[in-house]
Amino acid sequence: MKNWIDRHDSFPPPIRSDGTDYYQLAEVLAWGDSRTIRSNARNPDEPPGTTYGARARAKLKAEAQPRSAGVLAVDDEEAAQSLVAELTGQLGKRVGGTSQVAYLELLFCSTLLKTCLSPSKWDGLVSAARESSVNAILQHIGRTTDDLLKNNGFIPGFAKAITSLRPDPKALVDVLDRVPELGRAGFQLLLDKYQDMASLNSTNFFTPHSVTTLAAELLIDGATTHQTIYDPYARSGEMLIAAAAALPRGGTTLHGASPDNSTMRLAGLRLMLHGITATLSSGRSTPWDETEKLSRNADLILTNPPFNQPAHILTGTWPFGAPPKGNNNFAWLQHCFNSLERDGRAAVVLPNIASTSADPRELAIRKALAERGALEAVVALSPKQFRRTPIAVCIWLLRRNTNPGAPVLFIDASTGGRNGRSQRMFGDETRNQVLAAYRAWRTGRAIDQPGAAPAKSVQLAEIERENFSFYPPNYVTTTNWQQATVEHLDIELAKVARQRDAVRRAIVTEVPSTAKPASGKLEQWSLDSLCRVQAGPSNSLLKPANRAPGHAIPLVLPKHLADRRITGQDEVRLKSSLGAFKLAEDDILCVRSGSIGQVALVTDQQKGLYFHTNLLRLDEFKRDLVDPHYLLGYLSLPHVRDWLQRMSKASTAIPTINAPTLRQLTIDLPPLSEQRRIGRSLRELDDQLAAVRQLTNVVEDYRSILAAHLMHAKIPNNGVEA
Template sequence: MVAMSDERDPLITRSEIASYAGVERPTVSNWARRHQDFPVPTRSGELEYFRLSSVLDWLGDRKISQGRLRPDESPGATYRDRVLSGWQARNGPANPVRRTESEEENGEADKRSVSALMGPLSDRVRGSASMLDYLTLLLALVFLRGNESRWSTLKAAADAGTGPEHIADLLHRIGDAADEELRRYGVLPGMREILGRLEPRTYGDLAQVVRLAGELRRGAFRLILDEYESRAGLRSGEFFTPRGVVRLAAELALGADKGGKSVYDGYARGGEMLAAAAEYVGARTSGFSVRGEVPSRDTLRLAGMHVLLHGALPRLRSTGDLPWEARTRAEPFADVVMMNPPFNMTDSTGSGRREGVWEFGAPPRGNDNFAWLQHGMAQLKDEGRAAVVMPVKAGNSVDEAERNIRRNLIESGAVECVIALPPNLFSATPVPVALWFLRRTEQPTPEVLLLDARHLGTRQGNRNVLEADDRQAIVDVAVPWLFRQVRPTAGSGLEPYTALIPRGAFEAVDYSLSPIDHVTGRRPEEAGSLDEVDASRQESVRLRDDVDTADEAAAALDWNWGASGTARHGEPPSAWMETTLAELCEIQPGPSYTRLGKNDRSEQGLVPVVLPRQLVDGRVVALDGERVSLETAKKLKKFWLRPQDIVCVRSGAMRAPAMVTAEQEGWLLSPNVMRLRLREHSVAVDPEYLLGYLASPRRMEWMSNRSAATAASSLSRDVLGHLPVRLPPLEQQRRAVRAINTLRDQAAAHQAYADSLSRTRAELAKFLMDGPLGTP
């Protein structure tokens, strides 16, 4: 690295190198061809980008010849001097986007605006593009709001446009502005290409997005990520770390000492851990820096914007490889590691799983939980500390390799503290988690602090949230121990839920690091509480209102179906039309096993693959582990899915068909399923009606009988294409769908209400029999 006037390490193109150096563009190409040590670029789209620092290092003391000196240059001036001066003159001083609000300060106005942006408006603006592409637009706008000059220019352009002919221009302006800002701070660009995939229906819709984004405060960046996650149903490797967990990790890992630290995240997701560290420490603190590995280039840009919004200069990279597979190992550099790696994700190749490579023992081939943890530890400098989110079961799994790793972590003094967190903190997974704190030190504590905080948290919908009071209760116990080895006192609110276990005592419990196995204090939920009873009762009252609403909707249905029903003797009314499935739909079987086999799928892939077991209640559900690489998916583009496609079982046990949602666009057929896509010029048919028609008992029996007629249960395209379809007029189809869905919603409301009454009964029984009233 070279000495620069600020800490940025921007990305520049070959043309810009030539411009700053005052040479022709082919000269730069000649340098690269003739000198093997010329910097290696990174490609994004059609362009290659070089780190300015690597270019300056390579130019070094290469002097400019006397005849090429500019009037303001002295003899002995170097190309390095000229390039650096040219870049600084064009780009000015470092000015990362300043944070003015914390991420917890989102008001009701922000929430309403985000709700509007993520509602029907999102479908009208993105068209056939993915929801992630639309999310990128929103986050780019919030990011650009931090630069007043760029935002004023964009807002003026948005206000000046009027019709469809201005849509592409505005999208390009937004993408170009975001790309310029990103690469000024060393983040690989690519926003123009992503935003170019959006297909707004009208210019007014796109202008409304810009207007709503302009009303958001910068803390809304995380609010948008949360809203996307709750709607998209992401898997373990994709979802974002909840705010409460992120802030708790920052407070415990960084402590009261807010001096300059180097913070690293080995799986940076949306940059939330690094952003929280910047917010907690204060990004302008001298010596503070953040580095991270990001799973994909798209999320790299999101993470970069997120960190920049908090005033820090991110050093991020996305290699596509597992970090422990790197050929060269960097020297430890981090004071703090904060990481939420993917849960229980398998390294399918098992490469590097050898004794001697792993400091605390080779992880099992079954999952990578302890591979990620050890990768984090490997980045720590002496006296550095790591905070790693881990599945609770990693603390007491019976796997021999994991038990051996826990033993080594305990006996070496590396593990300091484990905190079991409340359940259901993540919207995308029910996996219970714990925070592990580890340290690289020559003077370990003789005991390990275990804290059971599962009873904390506030219920919000179907999730628990760690509020400020919950975090403070944990901080009051853990920080004194982590930073001063002060034991929890009897006055602490969490003292009954903590245990200090001597390192030598772990052998007797199979080296379990799960607080649940050690903390003996009586948990509030075991005793029952009036607050829990009241919360359950209030939920029942709310759900009773939902039942009333659903009952009213069902009562309002027109039950006079005579005019649109089936005539006598099973003959359809004259207005109905008879056809076949092949005439209505393009039927596409999934790829063959030779093109997409089991070995092509893994947890590390980016594109989900749909298998028969994912067809549940008319919808496609996500499964971890069933993904392929983007390169594989691109080779199989004809098997991609679009919204309102219907997926049917092709081979194996028959299941009812399911419909693809907008969030599942671009998912891939597996060999065992078929895709039904309505023909563009087919007769008028409502997709939901067709789905219900195919899922009806008579049609399911038709498909099962023909599937069973083969040696191995399977249904061919030709056979399925002959399935008879009877269609009433389109308005009658829609009326039927409304009626069926209304009754479905009514049944779901009654079921949810019945379930809530059961929970209220259980909470009341617990309170009356195990709580204060039931205590002898």
């Protein structure tokens, strides 16, 4: 192979991972298929016309060993939460230290080894951990994991990260002892923590399970087993996993591509844990710029491409019109269309802006999609589906075999689900209602039947009147439509009652035990002697004229500050960088204009966000003098809020406090150990307050659902008369 690499520019390029070049076997075999072996170089058993690709396949078949495969067990969700809390709490700090991302990768690798290795080999690894050096065990785990990935055709590269850890030996053994208890629910919780700690953005964050499952079942509805399924932007493999779960086993070929090696090796690991055979290859961030051939021809395509990214390269085939340079949403959409077989179909996740954008080029593309009948259906999902952005999305269903002038099905699930702590979640109930509407429409039945999500089959003329908007709420009139039964409500309200009791116990018993006044001498310091006070970006950077084209960035506004927490974010596209205004963990935000006195602490999950003009940031703390959690509590004191409001300028209709004024604030500081104790106590109370807010939201949601159903006599009452 080395001779081919040196002599032929057309030889497939390597994938570089942690300093090593790897070649995709499938790409090398495909290249070998184009090179016929000369007669004087053929083996006696090789007929004329044999290619190097065919020779390699024959050799691989003769030497083939069973592929390592494991299936991660199904586990109890409540038990999984408790286990993950233990693994990522003090135990995690003793193993991972400040390298929590690498520690999570250690947990991923250990889970794979426990699932794929024989029981005797796993037990041997744990026994060795009790006797061997920590570094030797980490090297063994990393190398064995990478070997498993390579043997199954996936990109390796975990060893380097996990061998950088310096764990406490006993804690490492404790972790390995608990790994066998991890199942699918626990592993998903670890993945959630991973994408928070790794600060993944829209180019590499993971697609939620609820979205992948719905997209797969919509697309695969009625499909046969012999299908080629392709994800051109595979992220961590979640779309391929959902496709494999939705399609009957047998004859299915799964392929994914990604430009990000770190998420691609995680995708390989996840596929192995689900016992799924698939091919992953190194993709491009602009795969439509492949002049020789398309990346893949597939029967079905499922993908969640990066949102609203600038299109630096626009060389491609555009059947519905060239996309604008400022945004590649429609470049991805048309790449998926071009990659389909003649009767192929695709499900593509796109942000809502793609459905309604007034950009002339995007509007023209939507018009062409509708007129040529390439768009089959659009499903609107609720905001906050993703952990790291509140941006709302739709699932677009495309068909390669176009049907000019055909109606489009619009399904509105934008009010479905219920709010969780950091996401809006929808489960089986919402998904089944969307599928009921879609399946009724595909089979020619009425779509406004009980148990179906609000939907409408819309003719081309009506879409034209709406200026070719593809946003379902523009066509479907709905309120909160989720069906519920009294029995279901009883179950949910029982959960709420348990949460309420836990909050009451914590407030009555736990908080008083730590609620001791500060001891030691109080010293007074000006705020500017304890930290930096930074004003937000210039308003000119955020003006509409500077909003597009450019990268989408997550922006925190004053409205997102509540109860000393950041509760949300907006996304804006800017020409200019806001690098100087990127938030870090433990930064404190203060409202600069408007609701003076509101403050919030930046958590580990929120680092990487940016802050708005109307906010001030406190950072660069002198850690030997002040604890940020204590300072947050101090800034929330009533007399401090009164001072801030008095000092705010009222020369305009909206009160404003500037950075120089805030720097003058006097802070009373007890000894640092006391600050930390007080900060922990207040943080516990804030956690309880957040739980109460969540509890209130749940009750309010169900009160609305119950009222609507009772007043329309639609709620089943298990045969009992009201």
